Amino acid sequence: MSETVNTIVNMEGICKSFLSVQALDHVDFSLVKGEIHALVGENGAGKSTLIKVLTGVVQPDAGSIRINGQKEVIRSTQHAQALGISTVYQEVNLCPHLSVAENILIGREPHKFGFIDRNAMNAAAREILDGLGVDMDVTLPLGTCSVALQQMAAIARALEIANAKVLVLDEPTSSLDANETAQLFTVMRRLKGEGVSIIFITHFLNQIYEVANRITVLRNGTLVGTYDVKSLSRLELITKMIGRSLVEYDEMVNIKKESRKFIKDEAWLKAEQLSRAESSGWQVCWVQGAPRLPNSSLESIIPPAERCASMTPKLKISHR
Numbered sequence: 001m002s003e004t005v006n007t008i009v010n011m012e013g014i015c016k017s018f019l020s021v022q023a024l025d026h027v028d029f030s031l032v033k034g035e036i037h038a039l040v041g042e043n044g045a046g047k048s049t050l051i052k053v054l055t056g057v058v059q060p061d062a063g064s065i066r067i068n069g070q071k072e073v074i075r076s077t078q079h080a081q082a083l084g085i086s087t088v089y090q091e092v093n094l095c096p097h098l099s100v101a102e103n104i105l106i107g108r109e110p111h112k113f114g115f116i117d118r119n120a121m122n123a124a125a126r127e128i129l130d131g132l133g134v135d136m137d138v139t140l141p142l143g144t145c146s147v148a149l150q151q152m153a154a155i156a157r158a159l160e161i162a163n164a165k166v167l168v169l170d171e172p173t174s175s176l177d178a179n180e181t182a183q184l185f186t187v188m189r190r191l192k193g194e195g196v197s198i199i200f201i202t203h204f205l206n207q208i209y210e211v212a213n214r215i216t217v218l219r220n221g222t223l224v225g226t227y228d229v230k231s232l233s234r235l236e237l238i239t240k241m242i243g244r245s246l247v248e249y250d251e252m253v254n255i256k257k258e259s260r261k262f263i264k265d266e267a268w269l270k271a272e273q274l275s276r277a278e279s280s281g282w283q284v285c286w287v288q289g290a291p292r293l294p295n296s297s298l299e300s301i302i303p304p305a306e307r308c309a310s311m312t313p314k315l316k317i318s319h320r
């Protein structure tokens with residue numbers, strides 16, 4: 001992958017397996033100064049694992065990472081923070097009973113005569129939040145603030161602990177309403193303007209088009225590609241994420257719908273077709289004569305023989 005002077009993070013050929021699961025298979029990822037870079041893919045695509053590798057939570061099996069052109073082995077989250085990389089997780093994991101200011105400056109509170117200097121701490125927290133354009137009472141217990149404001153406090157803290165040049169936001173908007181999301185985007189744009197690079201993980205495609213500059217798509221642990229937002233339509237993005245065209249996807253959904261309708265309309269399962277189970281456990285069997293449904297399999301779950309009289313056999317239809 002080509003690297004420019006503006007490249008802050010350059011990950012190349014990253015591999016990571018968990019037992020038999022190849023979570024990342026030779027994935028490349030780069031981040032340039034002052035960009036908002038969306039990281040997308042279906043569940044299980046490998047997004048979180050890639051972030052964990054970058055933030056020192058897990059070690060890759062292979063591949064290299066360069067931060068500002070310097071090769072690094074990121075051993076821990078503290079090490080990542082020392083390199084200016086900080087993460088705000090989906091669930092705000094701060095202390096609800098402590099004040100906003102305490103949460104932002106925890107472990108780094110200013111002291112005077114051996115005691116925490118509360119006035120200085122509140123003033124420092126206010127200054128950081130002012131820098132983000134966020135107006136909130138820093139003396140309130142964090143738990144009394146809205147989720148959006150707690151998110152802001154978490155971002156302020158992430159920036160404070162790492163003097164972050166790279167900020168990872170893992171699904172930050174999942175519990176925010178439209179106004180709160182807009183407020184978060186204002187903060188993200190402001191940080192971007194100051195040269196902070198943001199990795200933004202989200203499931204909301206509209207948000208990507210609203211705020212991101214580039215998109216990296218992962219699928220089943222492999223890199224599909226990195227694209228400029230302007231050069232990739234929403235349809236193309238979805239196709240890349242799911243690995244098939246929307247027409248094919250629609251067909252699949254229709255087949256499932258049809259199958260369900262068919263199952264509902266036709267009384268094709270007769271009681272005498274069920275075999276009685278002699279064992280004490282539940283028996284799973286294929287029902288003779290059941291209709292063949294495209295992309296689906298049928299299992300009937302039959303209660304043990306002694307309970308047959310009192311129980312209705314249960315059916316489970318699973319679609320592949």
Ligand SMILES: Nc1ncnc2c1ncn2[C@@H]1O[C@H](COP(=O)(O)OP(=O)(O)O)[C@@H](O)[C@H]1O
Nearest residue numbers: 018021023041042043044045046047048049050
């Ligand atoms: N600690 C782990 N142990 C076992 N498997 C894991 C672990 N972390 C992730 N995986 C697997 O790796 C794959 C990628 O997961 P993940 O990176 O969490 O994907 P995403 O964040 O895109 O949903 C999935 O199949 C997941 O089950």
Ligand SMILES: [Mg+2]
Nearest residue numbers: 044047048049
């Ligand atoms: Mg994830």
